[in-house]
Amino acid sequence: MIQSLILSTLMFGAMFSVLTVSLNLQYARGGMINFGTVAYFAAGAYAYAIFTQEPPSGLDQYAFGFDMPWWAGFLAAGAAAMLFALITGWPTLRLRGEYLALTTFAFAEVFHSILLNERRIGNGSVGMANVERPDPAAIGLGDTLGYTLAACALMLLTAWLFHRLLASPYGRLVDATRDDEIAAESVGKDTARVRLQIFVISAIPIGFAGALYAMITTLVAPALFSAEVTFFVWIALALGGERTILGAILGTMALVFFQELVRVIPFETVRGAQIAASAEEVITGILFILVLRWQPWDRLSRKAGS
């Protein structure tokens, strides 16, 4: 049981870390609040499913299934999230702070509603089940272990690339753009382009994570991609301290561990399980409030600094 707890924490923790690490880039470095995170995740998952699913037959209502290999679906997921970021980022990135947050949130809600009501995309509320996926047994690994390793690899690759991205003149330009756009413009920097680049670059791994999520659950359905996912990754980011890539990962791992812990408790009654599930949400909320109120990471870093 302990082993399965650790594995599932690592698997979902690493997968959601891809989202928090990307948000960390958008928010902590780019200065953009994206409250529509789940939409890019869903775009990736749906693109993966549509590219790998067999053409529709029988009761299927979806219009496209390209029956392609998993890696083609995986690439399509990254491309879909990137495209969606371009489409949503282009008109909205002029907005600042809370306005951007509201607009991205609205975009995600619209996207969710389209997935739900336009059945030709992915069977509407039913979603697409039995999503194709590579079998880890092909390289001698168990299912869970295989996908845990895949999630960890995606997380580490994302973190490494973003670290390289920021430890460079480009990173300096990103920081300058966030700190003072007019000053950056006055030395000839195209700050609108920088903001769009960061928005789009950070969406790509979120799309890949969406594909991985579709492989793990073998199901894509609107219910899996509600605004709760966005709130979840924002809470994880706040828990870990939004400043560093490592903090984003640790915060996500801690939050996922906590949720998985509640899940493995063997409950005698349905009532007990319900109470535990509610308690989990309440405790998550309280944790969030406490972190925001006391800002322990700021205090720690100030202490380390002085």
Add this chain to the structure above:
Amino acid sequence: MTDTILKLDGVVKEFAGFRAVGGPEGLSFGVRRGGFLGLIGPNGAGKSTTFNLISGVMPPTRGSVTLDGAEISQLSTAGTAALGLGRTFQTPRAFGSLSIIDNVMVGLAHPEEGPLAAMLGRWKPAERQFLGRAEAALERVGLAGRRHDSVSNLSGGELRMLEVARQLVREPRILLLDEPTAGVDPALQGKLSEILAGLHAAGTTLIVVEHNLGFLMSLADSVVVLQNGALLAEGTPDDIRRDPAVIAAYLGADHEA
């Protein structure tokens, strides 16, 4: 015929109906290539707004601004900067999360500044050479010893010099400075005066807004005086010092001509 690099023609800027720049018939004046123009006038005369209109921080309500004959009044700040225009701000601007040397490095047009170059690590060779240029600029403004310091530890005058350094590394063709000596101690003012004289000698066109007339009049070769957004007088520093209208409006009756 003099060679004009920058030309304002009938420029007007209104904020919610209030005409900050332009006066009754719009603001028009030219700046000689390689010239050193002093832009003076009482508080609220429209000097900083004029800088904003030239550098693309905001577009004029009407009128034209041309740089080397090309219309620039609708360009963005980045657009005018790309044409070789540099400027500082009356309230100094700095990148708070960057070190002092990085604040200057941002001023350079790094050839490998894109995201792809960053991920591939292609930026490193050029960075070393650029670092040398940024350090030289800091040396010139007297901040060399502070290069790894945080911006929040700089005084107001030092922030101003940092902003000058960020523009210096870019080697702009035309540089606009908004009250560069405000809050800067006499020693640093001397340094600044040397820097400006050096730029002038090297052929850079300079436009400097300044209330410190002792500083400005010794450097400028021509002066434009604004009042209520309109041109009050234009001429050499000596002409301006003797101009009765300028004395009445700005210099004060007890001004030593």
